[in-house]
Amino acid sequence: MIADAATGVALALRGEGDPYALSGILRQEDALTPAAVRVLGADALAPYAVEHRAVAVGADDEAVVRQALAAYPPGADASAVSAWTYRGLVEAAHAFLPGGAPPWPPPPEAGTGWVESDPWPKLAHRASQLAALALPPLAPGLAEQLAGRTDDLARGFVRAVRRRDWLQAAGLGRWLARLPEAPQTLGLDSGLAFVRQMGGTDPRVALHVAAARRFHGRGW
Amino acid sequence: MVTDRTAPVETATLAAEVEGLLEPAEADGVFRDTRECGGALLLAALLLISPPTPRPKTDVR
């Protein structure tokens, strides 16, 4: 179900397939839809970030997102990834589903101490799990902090490709596409193409690579 | 996996599953190396201070 939804998002980002509607690929009546939206996070709304979208966002989409936010809030002891992905979905709702009634809740606080303190392999793994937040204009503060560790994220990309962890590599490649100064010798454009060729059968890999291309013009 | 749409939704179980999907453990690395094919194997050149012939990781000595 998540894979199908990710495929739908990736297709929309590539400008293929039918016009995207979240409630079209994840139906409101489906009991598992809130869980799937929560897992996809901000990426559930990524196609709405594409300019000049053809179809207006409907009320059904709003309802689907509200369900997800209500059903799976991060707990008091939530991990940074859980807190940040939730925040990402709230931010995306604000950005791409404006004018909701009642208004969307304010984005909850999420910690960034790990960006400073994680050793680079751990940092890279965590950042890749938050790749949906690389969607502009979300999480500008997090992006700025991660920019301070651009080289470490690039090292994570290298490590991930070498150990054939395509999902992690794609997520990191997407962040590096958003950050201003990915190292030139990394070969980010060819790297994203390589990851798509090698691991693109995983819809989430395809989604990240498509997002890097659509929003940042990176990757062949 | 969150794929079975007919099962009754156990909220607590599902919440744990969602957390797991958000933050999966890192997969084991897959290391597969380039194989040599062709003449190089036949030459058996002396490689001064060069790597030993690569062996698969499972090699038992």
Next chain:
Amino acid sequence: MTAGHSDPGLLDRMVRSSLGWLEGARGQFRLPANVTTDADPNLTLKPLGELAELTQLIGVLHPREDIRHTARGLFAFAWNETRDGELFAELIRGEPFATYPVELYGVFAQAGLRHAEVDELVRTTTRLRGWRVAREDHTRTLGVLNAERRIGLRQHADFSAVLALTGLGGLPEPWALDRKAAYGVTHDVFHLTDWGRNRQRLSPELAQYLRLWLPSWLENWLEEQLWDLVGELLAVTACLPKAPHDPAAWQRLADAQAADGSVPEMGAAPSSDDPDELFTACYHSTLVTAFAATLARIAADEAEAGPSGGDPALVGGRTPCESESAP
């Protein structure tokens, strides 16, 4: 890269322990009577050549006298095994177009151990047009060029031009590196810097490339437990200006070293009763460990002393035993 503090005590223990095992393995390094004819050079000349190359460096550069003393003893043993260089005359007469006798002789020649007849022979063979024909492996060509420089011969090709063709000089995508390419990169650095003796030969561009990507490669091959490559990557790290130090990586290599000082090439220590088999499985990684820990120790001393302190002979990575221009 982790800017951790080095542990000179740990590094010195690793070198001592490695040299101790190598001492005990002298019998296996000894050359058989048929070494110039039908013995497998990879099992005879290659181990002895590596022993000579790395113990020469340790014997000159290690800051601790007891370690230098042990290493010099092993280097003298290696020269003795070549019958004071007579071996190279025999090898070159048998295989005048092979590069390996020249490469091996260069190890001793740079230390001032020469054999007059060999000097005459290589002056002739390395001047042939045939010697200048491009070789299949550019990294290997760098090794030949370095040997020519050590012996004082005219270099048969332009070092920089050949370096540009290698896996280091081409600055390939760092994720597109397989095992063979990784060994290529480490050896490109060793030949370029004369095994860490002339680290300033590493251009800023190459140093920056290595500084960025070595941590990723190190992490990968630590995970694969390919200890000789781990040691080589740590040695290359120690060749960088203001060399970074990764204490966790060093600890993992130290953990792989057995109580007897041997370091297996891959994975856990081999279980075998055959001493020859154990030797083949361990000698290379054990030598590399001693070499890498020596370079890291020197880098740590430099960091301690600051850029203007320390042994003046080592400032800028220049060593006393060599000058830039060949004799």
